[in-house]
Amino acid sequence: MPTDTLDSTFAALADPTRRAILARLASGGEASVKELAEPFEMTLPAVSKHLKVLERAGLISRGRVAQSRPCRLEAGPLREVADWVEQYRRFWEQSFGRLDDYLHELRRGENEDGEQ
Numbered sequence: 001m002p003t004d005t006l007d008s009t010f011a012a013l014a015d016p017t018r019r020a021i022l023a024r025l026a027s028g029g030e031a032s033v034k035e036l037a038e039p040f041e042m043t044l045p046a047v048s049k050h051l052k053v054l055e056r057a058g059l060i061s062r063g064r065v066a067q068s069r070p071c072r073l074e075a076g077p078l079r080e081v082a083d084w085v086e087q088y089r090r091f092w093e094q095s096f097g098r099l100d101d102y103l104h105e106l107r108r109g110e111n112e113d114g115e116q
Contacts, residue, residue: 005058006084009077012057017042018050022059025073032068 012018021036037047051071054060058077062069 005077006081008057009059009081012053012059013081015050015053017047018054021047021050021054021071022073025060025071026075030063030070030072032070036071 013022017040020039024036024039025031033044033047033051036051037044040047051060051062055062058074060071061074062071
């Protein structure tokens with residue numbers, strides 16, 4: 001995944017309002033700007049700014065239905081982030097596995113010492 005794409009995705013996800021917008025789109029499908037703005041105490045232009053950040057990051061797309069421009073989730077960048085994070089999950093699992101093996105060795109040594 002190119003670094004600039006990863007950077008823009010993480011930057012877009014850094015804001016709780018944008019994460020809430022993505023959650024709304026993930027659970028409810030397409031929504032208008034007005035519908036997305038309802039739970040927030042901010043102006044429509046402020047919500048539109050958040051949507052532009054999400055759109056530039058490729059996390060949403062906007063259609064055109066008559067005068068409306070419904071937004072929809074584009075999950076591709078989220079899959080790319082998940083794939084990137086996966087390599088670190090594997091690293092930590094391996095590290096914890098080695099730690100677990102070491103702790104078992106220590107316990108085995110303590111049991112042997114205690115039996116004497």
